[in-house]
Amino acid sequence: MAFFQQPPVTPEELEAAKPLAIPPEKVLEFDEREWYERAYRGDAPQLTFRAIAMGTGLGFFLSFTNVYIGLKTGWFLGVALTACILSYAIWSFLRTVGVAKTDMTILENNCMQSTASSAGYATGNVVVSAIPALLLLTVTDENRKGVQLAWPVLGLWVLCLATFGVVLAIPMKRNLINREKLKFPSGTAAAVTLQGLYSKGDEAMKKARALLYAALFAGLVPLVKDLDILKVKKGAIVVGREALISQGSNVFNWLPAPGAAGKHYKWSDWNVKIDHGVVLLAAGAIIGLRVTLWMVLGGIFVAVFLGPMALETKWASPAAVEAAAHARVVAVKLLGVKAYNTGMADALVAVKMSGAASKPQSAWKEIGVWLGAPLLVASGLVQLAAQWRTIVRALSGLFGGRGKAKSEGAPDDDKKTAYREPGERDGDAKPAAKVRPEDVEVPTKWFVFGLLGSGTAIVVVAATFFDIPPHFGVLAVGMTFVLALVAARATGESDITPGGAMGKIMQLTYGVLIPQSSTANLMTASITSGAGLATADLLNDLKSGYLLGANPRRQFIAQAMGIVTGTIATTLGYFLLVPDATVLTGTPATDDMPAKDATFPAPGAQQWLAVAKLFRSGMRNMHPMAQQCVKAGLVLGAVLALLEATVPKNRKKWIPSPTGLGLGMILPFFSPFSMFIGALLGEIATRASKAWAERYVVPLAAGVIAGESIIGVIVAGVNNFVLN
Numbered sequence: 001m002a003f004f005q006q007p008p009v010t011p012e013e014l015e016a017a018k019p020l021a022i023p024p025e026k027v028l029e030f031d032e033r034e035w036y037e038r039a040y041r042g043d044a045p046q047l048t049f050r051a052i053a054m055g056t057g058l059g060f061f062l063s064f065t066n067v068y069i070g071l072k073t074g075w076f077l078g079v080a081l082t083a084c085i086l087s088y089a090i091w092s093f094l095r096t097v098g099v100a101k102t103d104m105t106i107l108e109n110n111c112m113q114s115t116a117s118s119a120g121y122a123t124g125n126v127v128v129s130a131i132p133a134l135l136l137l138t139v140t141d142e143n144r145k146g147v148q149l150a151w152p153v154l155g156l157w158v159l160c161l162a163t164f165g166v167v168l169a170i171p172m173k174r175n176l177i178n179r180e181k182l183k184f185p186s187g188t189a190a191a192v193t194l195q196g197l198y199s200k201g202d203e204a205m206k207k208a209r210a211l212l213y214a215a216l217f218a219g220l221v222p223l224v225k226d227l228d229i230l231k232v233k234k235g236a237i238v239v240g241r242e243a244l245i246s247q248g249s250n251v252f253n254w255l256p257a258p259g260a261a262g263k264h265y266k267w268s269d270w271n272v273k274i275d276h277g278v279v280l281l282a283a284g285a286i287i288g289l290r291v292t293l294w295m296v297l298g299g300i301f302v303a304v305f306l307g308p309m310a311l312e313t314k315w316a317s318p319a320a321v322e323a324a325a326h327a328r329v330v331a332v333k334l335l336g337v338k339a340y341n342t343g344m345a346d347a348l349v350a351v352k353m354s355g356a357a358s359k360p361q362s363a364w365k366e367i368g369v370w371l372g373a374p375l376l377v378a379s380g381l382v383q384l385a386a387q388w389r390t391i392v393r394a395l396s397g398l399f400g401g402r403g404k405a406k407s408e409g410a411p412d413d414d415k416k417t418a419y420r421e422p423g424e425r426d427g428d429a430k431p432a433a434k435v436r437p438e439d440v441e442v443p444t445k446w447f448v449f450g451l452l453g454s455g456t457a458i459v460v461v462a463a464t465f466f467d468i469p470p471h472f473g474v475l476a477v478g479m480t481f482v483l484a485l486v487a488a489r490a491t492g493e494s495d496i497t498p499g500g501a502m503g504k505i506m507q508l509t510y511g512v513l514i515p516q517s518s519t520a521n522l523m524t525a526s527i528t529s530g531a532g533l534a535t536a537d538l539l540n541d542l543k544s545g546y547l548l549g550a551n552p553r554r555q556f557i558a559q560a561m562g563i564v565t566g567t568i569a570t571t572l573g574y575f576l577l578v579p580d581a582t583v584l585t586g587t588p589a590t591d592d593m594p595a596k597d598a599t600f601p602a603p604g605a606q607q608w609l610a611v612a613k614l615f616r617s618g619m620r621n622m623h624p625m626a627q628q629c630v631k632a633g634l635v636l637g638a639v640l641a642l643l644e645a646t647v648p649k650n651r652k653k654w655i656p657s658p659t660g661l662g663l664g665m666i667l668p669f670f671s672p673f674s675m676f677i678g679a680l681l682g683e684i685a686t687r688a689s690k691a692w693a694e695r696y697v698v699p700l701a702a703g704v705i706a707g708e709s710i711i712g713v714i715v716a717g718v719n720n721f722v723l724n
Contacts, residue, residue, distance in 0.1 A: 003557075004052075005045040009102060017044055017105040019198050024191040024547035032178040036435045041549035046107035047558055054091070054104070055112035055558065056565045058083045059119025061710050063569035066120055068709035070128030071577060071584075073283050073671065074603035074663060076121065076533070080190045080541065082211070082702045083116035084109060088197045089208030106198050107550050111558040113190060114541040118562025119569060122534040123162045125499065127154070127574040130526035132584055132605035133612065137518055139581045146581035153465050155571040160457045161527060162563045164477075165534025167450035168484045170442045170556070173539060177546050178437075182492030187543030194548065207699040214703025218278050219711040225276050226715045228723045232593065240593045241723055247597060248273040248670055260308035260360070269360040270303035271597070271668035279712075280671055282704035284678025285697055290653055291660035292679040295672035298372065298664025299364070306371065306629075306665075307363030310356035313625045356625040361586070361595070364668050365606060370622075371629040372665030373610040378637030379658035380501035386645040387490055442556045458527060466523045472513065476524040479506065484532045491536040492543075499536075500604075503529035504611065511615030518612040525608065576717040603666045637662065 008017045020027070020039060027039050062079040070076050087109055094100035104112070131149060138147040176182050197204040228241035250268035257267040267273070284292045357366040459473035468476075483502045491497045503525040514520045538559050545555045577600065578584065584602050589595040619627055640658040647655060664672045682701075686693040 003047075004049050005043070005047050005554075007045050007048045007050060007102060007108065008105060013045075014102060014105075017107065019106045019195055020549055024188060024195055027547045027549075028181065028183070028188065031181075032174075032437070035178065035546070036437070036440075039547075039549040040435065040440070041107060041551070043551075044107055044549075045105060046111045046550055047554035048108050048111070050100075050104065051108040051112040052115055052558060052561055054087050055083065055115025055562060056119065058086055058112070059116035059562050060565050060569045062116060062120030062706065063124055063566050064573045064713045065706050065709035066124045067127055067570060067573040067577060068712055069279060069283055069705055070124065070604065071132070071600035071602050072280060073667075073675065074128070074607075075283060075287065076125055076128065077283075077286065077705070078117070078186055078537075078540075079120035080113045080117040080186065080544070081193055081698070082706065083113045083120070084190060084193050084197065085204065085208050085211060085699060085702075087112050087116075088204050089212070092205065106194055106548060107545075109194055109197075110191075110545050110548050110550050111555055113194075113544070114538075114555050114558040115562035115565070117537055117541055118162070118166070118534075118559045119566035120562075121566075122165065122537040122559075123158050123563060123566030124570045124573075125533050126158055126161060126526045126530045127570055128602065129503070129529065129604040129608050130522045131574065132578060132600075132602045133522050133609040134519065135578070135581050136584060136602075136605060136609050137522075137612070139585065144582060144585070144587075148575075148578075148580065149465075151571055151575055153461070154574065155567055156457075156461055157465075157523075157526075158530075158570055159563065159567045160454055160461060161530035162534045162566065163450065163560075164454040164458060164480070164527075165484065165531035166538050166556075166560055166563065167447055167454055168481060168531060169488065169535045169538040169542070170447035170450070171444070172485060172488050172535070173542050173552065174437070174441055176488060176492050176539065177543055180492075182489070182543075183495075184492045184540050184543035185495035186491075187540035188547060190540070190544040191547035194544070203695070207695065210696050211699040211703035211706075214282075214700045215707030215710075218282075218704040218707030221276070221278050221708050222712040222715040226599075226712060226719070228719050241719075245276060247277075247599075248275045258304050258308045260311035261355075265360050267303075270307060271299075271361060271364065271670055272303055272673075273670050275670040275674045277674070277708060278704050279708040280674035281678030281681070282701040282708075284675030284680075285682035285701040287675065287679060289676075289679040289683045291657045292672065292676040294657040294660030295664035295667070296669075296676045297656075298661040299667065299669040299672045300664075302364055302368040302371075302665050303360075303669055306367055307357060307360055310363055310367035310625060311358075311360070313356050313623070315354065315356070315623050315625075354623075356623040361597070361668075364666060365585075365601075367623075367626060367629065368665040369606050369610050370626040371633045372662040373607040374630045374633030375637035375640075375658060375665070376500070376607055376662035377504045377611065378634045379641040379662065380504060380637075382638045382641035383645065384486075384490075384501045386641070387493075440551060440553060442553050446556075462523060462527075466519050467517065468514075468520045468523060472510070472520065472524070476506065476510075476527050479509070480528045480531050483528050484535045487532040488535050488539050491539065497533055497536040499529040499533045500607070502532050503608070507608070507611045507615075511611070515615045515618075518616045521612040521615060522608055573713050576713050576720065579716075579720045597668060597670075601667050601671060603663055606666045633662075 008014045020041075022039060027035065030039060059079070062083060066076055066079065087104070091100060091104045095103060131154060135146045135148060139145075177184070224244045225247065227243055229244065230242050231238045232240040232242055250266070250273050252267040252272050255267060257265050257270065257272075259265055357363040455477045458477055459470055462468040462473040462476070463470050483505065487497050487499060487502055506525040506528045507521050510517075510521050510524045538556070541559055542552055542555060544550075545552060583599040584605070586598040587593075587596045614622070614630070619630070622630070637658050640656055640661070643655045644652060644658070660672075678701075682693070682697050685697055
């Protein structure tokens with residue numbers, strides 16, 4: 001098999017490369033034999049250099065958008081549909097101006113979106129969760145910037161995890177897609193979108209223009225909000241820089257706000273303000289009204305009730321009491337018993353008393369996280385447990401159960417090509433009558449060598465740079481294989497990849513095995529989460545190709561090639577956006593500069609960090625209020641998840657969203673508020689004109705996210721390496 005194929009040039013080749021007349025919805029119903037006979041396109045060009053180049057370029061920039069939005073909101077958004085629309089529009093423009101000689105075919109565009117999705121989605125999860133959590137672990141009062149992981153180590157880790165995840169998909173593909181015909185809704189949507197682009201070109205161009213205009217508008221926002229172009233002077237001395245406009249507006253400060261500990265505060269002190277960015281509006285429009293509404297309610301609960309209580313509830317940890325007792329002894333030795341009688345040593349104990357939160361601005365990450373993160377962990381694990389049938393089917397397929405019991409009619413050597421219905425076509429590049437799946441599917445030896453190579457690399461890197469003993473590294477790799485299988489099936493059945501829940505299972509496991517090592521806790525969890533998402537992403541892409549008649553082996557190569565691009569872009573984007581921990585924590589006010597909110601709250605990292613700290617320090621050393629929040633969050637998350645799993649679908653909208661409620665508590669309020677406004681605007685548009693909303697809301701939102709994110713990364717680089 002030649003590595004790259006030649007794109008079609010002659011009229012006959014172009015005619016043969018046209019889309020199937022069989023719609024993807026109908027191909028969904030084919031068994032494996034029928035797919036090979038009626039849908040498989042044989043050697044029709046798909047893995048061409050131009051397809052990979054387009055996917056590489058789009059994936060590089062789209063990976064920036066996911067790192068940016070992931071650090072802002074904790075969500076990681078699929079990029080396949082955006083890449084499909086952009087690729088079609090860009091190539092149509094190149095054809096119009098004469099740069100491109102022929103149209104890019106539907107199978108080439110499918111390969112393109114595999115490369116783009118691999119680069120833009122499958123490689124970035126670790127840098128919005130485990131890696132920033134690892135950085136936050138190193139923050140101290142003396143070093144507020146923390147200690148960053150070296151960039152070669154991060155790049156190597158991302159590369160290993162993504163490769164491992166892609167390799168794990170090889171033995172799952174034929175069983176989950178060909179035989180059991182799981183829907184993989186995102187993959188099906190990508191196939192339907194591509195089919196629509198090639199049958200309704202004018203509508204595709206309208207969507208592309210909407211996306212482009214939205215991106216151009218949103219790209220202006222970081223230039224005025226984030227680019228530190230103005231000098232801040234104290235007298236004649238430049239003491240800092242700031243942007244043309246502030247990060248947000250304190251429009252609610254005229255209203256009375258909650259006070260605490262005898263002090264009066266403004267709403268802006270509790271982060272109740274309007275963010276000047278537009279990316280969160282767009283994210284909210286995609287996520288929807290139910291989740292974002294409960295995010296806002298969770299944020300209000302922290303600002304109005306939980307935060308003020310946390311400021312007033314004073315406590316000294318056992319470690320602080322022991323330190324004060326030691327100070328009491330030292331004072332007596334140095335100054336005599338009189339020092340104790342004057343109450344000087346008792347004053348030392350009082351100094352070490354602290355609230356569950358130190359100030360209103362940080363209540364969300366000091367006390368909100370102890371209610372929100374356990375809520376998210378419990379709901380994720382219960383939702384996973386509620387899919388026990390999925391888990392049983394996944395494991396039975398792994399160990400030779402129903403998934404292996406029946407081949408469902410794979411082509412044999414005697415079976416000739418079946419008839420074609422009138423008007424249906426495979427294209428002129430028809431497959432041979434005798435098609436052997438082993439000549440088309442990804443070879444098993446690729447899985448064996450890939451698993452040995454990437455698995456060994458993960459164990460070595462984990463032992464060398466993260467001090468994870470090799471036997472624990474091997475255990476993590478083995479557990480990831482099983483958990484990725486469960487995640488893949490869950491994605492195929494529900495379109496939800498439980499990467500977070502899988503990571504929490506690993507955190508709980510290693511919290512018991514190595515409780516003293518927060519690094520091991522975080523990085524072993526990143527193996528499962530990162531690899532599981534990469535596995536599910538490839539299977540979604542392979543499902544899209546399956547519905548369009550693509551060659552899975554060539555599509556696997558396209559996916560694998562995107563990993564390298566994604567690793568480079570993800571690593572670069574992370575270090576540009578997060579030069580140190582202050583962008584994750586915010587900075588306090590100084591004599592020269594006002595306080596600055598966290599640019600990237602990184603809620604995913606906050607969840608992981610909370611679990612790692614819990615196992616490292618133990619409940620005993622936590623503030624009593626935080627302990628109660630952990631218990632309440634676990635119970636509330638489990639109850640809400642059970643309700644979601646058991647109530648009828650038409651009543652589910654009345655159940656509080658555990659995801660929304662939990663995230664609202666671990667984000668500064670302005671983030672969920674902006675997302676809620678975006679979701680509300682999307683809902684208004686849908687009610688005003690459902691057809692218009694279905695056509696334009698997602699392209700407009702995707703354009704806004706791409707525009708602000710890509711320019712935001714560039715602005716961050718200019719700020720960090722040029723202006724500051």
